[in-house]
Amino acid sequence: MNRAVIYARFSSHSQTEQSIEGQLRECYEYAKRQNIMIVGEYVDRALTGTTDKRPNFLKMIEDSKKKTFDFVLVYQLDRFARNRYDSANYKAKLKKNGVRVLSAKENITNDASGILIEGVLESMAEYYSAELSQKVKRGIRESLTKGYFIGGYGLFGYDVVDKRWVVNSFEADVVRDVFNHYKNGEKLNDIINRLNRDGIKTKAGSAFNMNSVARMIRNEKYIGLVRSNGNVYTNVVPAIVDERLFRECNEMMDEHKHKQRECKAExxxxxxxxxxxxxxxxxxxxxxxxxxxxxxxxxxxxxxxxxxxxxxxxxxxxxxxxxxxxxxxxxxxxxxxxxxxxxxxxxxxxxxxxxTKPANLSNLENELKAKEKAINGLLSAMEQGVVTKTTKDRMLALEAQKEELESKIALEKSRQTEPLSxxxxxxxxxxxxxxxxxxxxxxxxxxxxxxxxxxxxxxxxxxxxxxxxxxxxxxxxxxxxxxxxxxxxxxxxxxxxxxxxxxxxxxxxxxxxxxxxxxx
Structure with a gap:
């Protein structure tokens, strides 16, 4: 029997934990129909398919080297990746390890036409992702224009109150102290040791290190600047560091080679x-x-x-x-x-x-036809004057059963793969x-x-x-x-x-x- 693992994820945009459970249910039903044994699950919650920062996804790619599964089963291809380049890259890695990606909701054969269909479906997912990204960017732009906090990690020196950045006076004094000591020639290691010796923690509650202090000195929010999608906003974060001091510290950091390096992709x-x-x-x-x-x-x-x-x-x-x-x-x-x-x-x-129509849906539709036939039979009897208490009770019961079946059929159809036009x-x-x-x-x-x-x-x-x-x-x-x-x-x-x-x-x-x- 072929072995598979399930990969499921939901993004934070209008999706919930139920999205994961629904994806898993559909994948298990597909595996049962195809006689595939599920040997594991990899789930990423509140993460998008357009980023590589999906820990369980990357773990799955790494685990494929162990040859313990033959397929990666996803609810739809856009759960795997919404970027064609990343999709091709990771599928190539899986293929090298003898693993193929299957979609529970999209019927794709393993031949040339299947490759073509898969390419089109992934392109459609990428288009949706790009369209959604534009809508999100518009929302971010509106929020920043109004001076609102748009989410993300907290920043040392500030708190967020009623969706707005406000200065944390104690932390702001610490930030200014770091800039002044660095400007006066104190080494970063000495600054870090002093902060940790005084028991001061980062916003995440951890000790300060070289990266956290270097990021602090590099962060333009401390002079009141927020950059987003090519725009600069000055009405979002209150400045707590003098701009001249900020620029001088950054020039010194450039000279001391603390500048973050960009990795050039091969x-x-x-x-x-x-x-x-x-x-x-x-x-x-x-x-x-x-x-x-x-x-x-x-x-x-x-x-x-x-x-x-x-x-x-x-x-x-x-x-x-x-x-x-x-x-x-x-x-x-x-x-x-x-x-x-x-x-x-x-x-x-x-x-x-x-x-193909799922067997469960066919059974429900056949059962509905039987109920409708029984109802029509009772109606004919009633039209001929055969009306008793039993007839009425039977009719009410059949009508209730018919309504329940119609609801189940509607639910099953909503889960079915929609034909492409x-x-x-x-x-x-x-x-x-x-x-x-x-x-x-x-x-x-x-x-x-x-x-x-x-x-x-x-x-x-x-x-x-x-x-x-x-x-x-x-x-x-x-x-x-x-x-x-x-x-x-x-x-x-x-x-x-x-x-x-x-x-x-x-x-x-x-x-x-x-x-x-x-x-x-």
Whole structure:
């Protein structure tokens, strides 16, 4: 029997503890129907899917290395993540450990069309998250404009009274004392030791340390400034430190290298896992090298050749050039109205075809029909003059049972997966088609939805899409990067464009995409 763990979460926005219990119930019912054994639960309460700061989620990812479960079961995909990049990243980690994500409410097959459907559903969740974020930002802006406290952690030096920041006189004196001593040359360690020796605690009730004091000196709220979404507010927090003193202390901290450092994320190889060598069938993997000038160059390299240089003659390919070439071609393909229509139809048909009526709902509906039939029988008898006390009591009982069944059926239907409409899916596809894909993260979400795999030769690239099961799009890799030929599956096989060792899966492409000659 397959084993699964359940991941559930609810955000603090208009959701409650009951949200968790409902998610767990639906997941357990799904597991029972699919003959899956639940071996654990991971629950994050009052945390959103747009952040990585979900302790039990991260623990689940780490625990997947132990190979103790085969699936992660979620109520809906937006419980896993509302960001396509994070979703792809964590699913890749789970896949590496032999674990796949399942949705209890969304019917997704484990094939190319399933990948496409999953991509669309996650994009819809991301759209909802972005829309909700805008509403929340508007609410925050209104509250800050009125000078209200908008939530979060307390700040040493202040209390919150009636949703407004007020100065805590004792703590404010401590804050000013810290700034003055630091300005006069006292070391941070000495300041920290003095605060702790005097028994003064942070707002969280813990001892002061290097981080808490450094954050205090860096915090602009102490001079009455609050920054939010590009705006600066001066009417929210009362200033308790002189601005000149604040600036001087921060300049000193910069010199003493206490400034918080930003971690620069490593540039992702967004074709990883989808790029294969056209000559030996091996995966193309990330490679980096440093030139004589010290500049770091990033490449994709045949893994077979990396292990044994004589095993394959495939040349390295510059990461940026290849990713830009594949991305530009994909955008040209996906942005066509005809292709958007095709994708919408595929997603709707495949998704809705998998929706099945739960046995419990069918039983309730059959029971309701039986009650209605009995009621109609009694009505016929009453119309013929057969009216007794027993008849009336029986009718009242049947009416009550019918009402109860109708309530249960309404509840079951509310739990059922709603069918997707073509108009809804097409609208979301158009929304994401109009997005600006300037970052690697944005490009990665596009790739994960639509590209099945890419086969790389020295003179051409084959892009296999999830949208069309018939043929790939072939582009040359010359200096002009033009698409010079369109191959059908037959042509591809005759020209050895798909070497032995590749598993044949759904391909893609559209006749007429930047081709030099029409294809019959």
């Amino acid at each position: 540039k992702p190889y967004i074709l990883s896992g989808k790029l294969f060598c056209g000559y030996c069938g091996s995966m193309m993997t990330a490679e980096a090298g440093t030139s004589k000038t010290g500049k770091v160059h990033h490449y994709y390299k045949c893994f077979n050749r990396k292990k044994n240089p004589s095993a394959c003659g495939k040349k390295n390919y510059k990461q940026k050039d290849l990713e830009d070439l594949v991305f530009d071609t994909t955008v040209d393909y996906i942005l066509k109205p005809k292709v958007i229509d095709q994708i919408a139809h595929i997603v709707v048909e495949r998704f809705n075809a998998e929706i 073509y108009e809804t899916v097409r609208a979301f596809l158009n929304y994401f088609a109009r997005k600006k894909y300037e970052s690697d993260e944005a490009k990665n979400e596009f790739f994960n939805s639509f590209i099945n795999r890419v086969i790389l030769y020295d003179d051409k690239v084959l892009i296999f899409y999830n949208t069309d099961p018939n043929s790939p799009t072939t582009i040359s890799t010359d200096e002009n990067a033009e698409i010079i030929e369109y191959f059908s599956q037959t042509n591809a096989k005759e020209n050895s464009l798909e070497p032995s060792g590749f598993k044949r899966v759904s391909l893609g492409g559209e006749k007429g995409i930047r081709t030099l000659a029409p294809v019959s």
